[in-house]
Amino acid sequence: MKIHNFSAGPCILPQEVFDKMAEAVLNFNNSGSSIMEISHRRADAQEVIDNAIQLVKDLMNVPDTHEVIFTQGGASLQFVMVPFNLMKLNGGKAAYTETGAWAKNAIKEAKRMGEVNVLASSADKNFNYIPKGFSIPSDVDYFHCTSNNTIFGTQMKSFPNSPVPLVCDMSSDIMSKPVDVSKFDVIYAGAQKNMGPAGSVVTIVKKDILGKTGRDIPNYLNYETHIAKGSAFNTWPVLAVYGVMLNLQWLKNLGGVPEIAKRNVAKAELMYGEIDRNGMFTGTAEKEDRSEMNATFVLKDESLKAEFDKMWKEAGISSLNGHRDVGGYRASMYNALPIESVQVLVDIMKEFETKFG
Amino acid sequence: MKIHNFSAGPCILPQEVFDKMAEAVLNFNNSGSSIMEISHRRADAQEVIDNAIQLVKDLMNVPDTHEVIFTQGGASLQFVMVPFNLMKLNGGKAAYTETGAWAKNAIKEAKRMGEVNVLASSADKNFNYIPKGFSIPSDVDYFHCTSNNTIFGTQMKSFPNSPVPLVCDMSSDIMSKPVDVSKFDVIYAGAQKNMGPAGSVVTIVKKDILGKTGRDIPNYLNYETHIAKGSAFNTWPVLAVYGVMLNLQWLKNLGGVPEIAKRNVAKAELMYGEIDRNGMFTGTAEKEDRSEMNATFVLKDESLKAEFDKMWKEAGISSLNGHRDVGGYRASMYNALPIESVQVLVDIMKEFETKFG
Known part of the structure; x- marks a missing residue:
């Protein structure tokens, strides 16, 4: 996988x-x-x-x-x-x-x-x-x-x-x-x-x-x-x-920093778009200061943690757990992460909402 | 090679x-x-x-x-x-x-x-x-x-x-x-x-x-x-x-430090034995303080340098040049160097003596 x-x-x-x-x-x-x-x-x-x-x-x-x-x-x-x-x-x-x-x-x-x-x-x-x-x-x-x-x-x-x-x-x-x-x-x-x-x-x-x-x-x-x-x-x-x-x-x-910057913006927009749209999650950082590299978010209902964790792990997503100082989740989207991986995570978040929302 | x-x-x-x-x-x-x-x-x-x-x-x-x-x-x-x-x-x-x-x-x-x-x-x-x-x-x-x-x-x-x-x-x-x-x-x-x-x-x-x-x-x-x-x-x-x-x-x-120590002694004895026996070379360190890791030696006749260098390079030996502070040659014989490599060098030194001695 x-x-x-x-x-x-x-x-x-x-x-x-x-x-x-x-x-x-x-x-x-x-x-x-x-x-x-x-x-x-x-x-x-x-x-x-x-x-x-x-x-x-x-x-x-x-x-x-x-x-x-x-x-x-x-x-x-x-x-x-x-x-x-x-x-x-x-x-x-x-x-x-x-x-x-x-x-x-x-x-x-x-x-x-x-x-x-x-x-x-x-x-x-x-x-x-x-x-x-x-x-x-x-x-x-x-x-x-x-x-x-x-x-x-x-x-x-x-x-x-x-x-x-x-x-x-x-x-x-x-x-x-x-x-x-x-x-x-x-x-x-x-x-x-x-x-x-x-x-x-x-x-x-x-x-x-x-x-x-x-x-x-x-x-x-x-x-x-x-x-x-x-x-x-x-x-x-x-x-x-x-x-x-x-x-x-x-x-x-691949085109240097200007090209990777475009890709990073696209990844961040996809990720934060879903965090804001999806009723199951809340972003933890102030919107205007959100990082394009690390998107931090938490479940609105912490009692669903086991279910969400099972879903993303089964989709092949790894290392999504947030740092202990913040909790929840952290999607790090460094230069080499393809947008396809962000899409997989977004799809899982949507599926999670459909099942448990 | x-x-x-x-x-x-x-x-x-x-x-x-x-x-x-x-x-x-x-x-x-x-x-x-x-x-x-x-x-x-x-x-x-x-x-x-x-x-x-x-x-x-x-x-x-x-x-x-x-x-x-x-x-x-x-x-x-x-x-x-x-x-x-x-x-x-x-x-x-x-x-x-x-x-x-x-x-x-x-x-x-x-x-x-x-x-x-x-x-x-x-x-x-x-x-x-x-x-x-x-x-x-x-x-x-x-x-x-x-x-x-x-x-x-x-x-x-x-x-x-x-x-x-x-x-x-x-x-x-x-x-x-x-x-x-x-x-x-x-x-x-x-x-x-x-x-x-x-x-x-x-x-x-x-x-x-x-x-x-x-x-x-x-x-x-x-x-x-x-x-x-x-x-x-x-x-x-x-x-x-x-x-x-x-x-x-x-x-x-392979047996830990005691075993590698035996191998290192054998390599050093082979190397220094040849340096001392061979009339073309002189060891640069005092005998009682010679390193088992790095054997340093020079040609007695520096005018033969090009010939000796050609011979060892052709035998597949690499990185034998001495440090600029000492000149000549340095055979580093760290743990992973097999005695077979030392033997190849010793054979070349013998051959060099036969040809130019």
Whole structure:
């Protein structure tokens, strides 16, 4: 049976990525060696990371003022690297918005290193909306926001004009729609949603903001280290980056970010249309802040949970359960999820309404 | 043609690991999903990391006083995490030995955070020996050493009795021979030599030494975070850890560390026997400190380089070039390299002597 994979991440990737990865694990580029056993310094390995970096630049129209690096440790290590690289040693201050679990963790790390001004929070309504109307002070070292909140199903639809460096955690919606990279000073994203398998992080950083904090930054935590070494400061995660390269090639071949953005809008409209139409369900996020990546919804009548769960599982749908902080259901519709899978879910929701409504 | 892979890392792994990885990339455990697309929170993914941790414990006889964690960022991030976790905030001091390029990098990171006493160095002879006869002061927070120096082909044959916590970077010889883990407070190793593909790091840490520095440690850099979360504090690198699990299963099935140690001794004896017998070559490391993992040697007559290089390349040998800091050749003979590959190299060296000697 075909599996419809709504996992919140690591998540569905295109079948051609699986096919090409399996081939490379056995025989990389017809070299007779597995991609798992070659030195990261070999010319054909170097091509992998160079291609992956170039694909990020091409797909996101990264200007020459910025550089793209691959590191490890997930967004969680970026929460640490951002203040190390941008927050002044003496009198360091930063502004954050608190829009969910990951934003909270980012704030926690910054607070260890300086003063943090939380400009706005949606904690009062379990993070079901994106706060607006705040102003960013001009006396902080940077402003940090989270573009998409997987757990709560909210997404920023626009970004503020910031008087200070603008930093954004785009882990769960990078490359889902066009963004103007020139507006940002740092964009980072764990690869395991729209970019590839778990095990690497992409950071896009404006070069001229670095080296100004007065901090003696550990080498691995210093963006300048990775820029200077072309992301090969130490052994990079070859399998993970190869997976990203394959996935970004797939995205480029199908028309890049503008094309995938159209598909993502169509999927989200289909999904939210059904949530709003169907009397059995309620969406949990404020409509204007709904995420195109993660649709969160609950049953109006929780006593029907066993029946609904049985129906979607029998249809081959997997990983639809909501996060424990929200409950209910979460349909994650990352780039590689075909609209056909959303249609299967919508059909099940309609059938559920017919049977139990 | 069969490839004899002498790469210094990432390096050769068993064919059955490649076969099983390729299968899992297409269909993980007959679940119908690729291992690249499943949530790290799924029960069958949880089993992967739990098994990998348990295999490290079993293979190395890790006592209950210690815990095993998987993180990312390579040994280079461990160079940072060790002082964060073990060096006191006020008046912190540590002792290191300087035995090669990686030891130098470890020292550099520790120096950012406190006083570092370099007890002994082999820099005077381009790191071609392991310093001995130094004594470890009892007023430092820990002593750090590097068990095997890949670039220079040297290896510690015994470990000192340390009056302070003993920390060892075993990246390039972990699980190659038995070690008494109970003697160590921290052992760490990038996976990409004897344990699996690049992309994860194993740390074995004695639990009761943690939490005593007075430092406010960033979450990702805190060993206690990863211990508390069973290495799932954030999304762990699923492909990389699955590769480690498969490789450690292979090692366990063939008889574990005692069995592989016998094979490694046999390979090293064959290799060094030929280096010493053959009049065309000179080993670069002091005999008593020679590494069983990486044999470094040079031509006595450099003008014959093109001829020798042609011969080994034609025999299917790959990645035999020495590191630029030493020159010549480096035969890396990690756990998965069969003795047959060493024999092919030895035969070529003999043939080279016959033709040009």
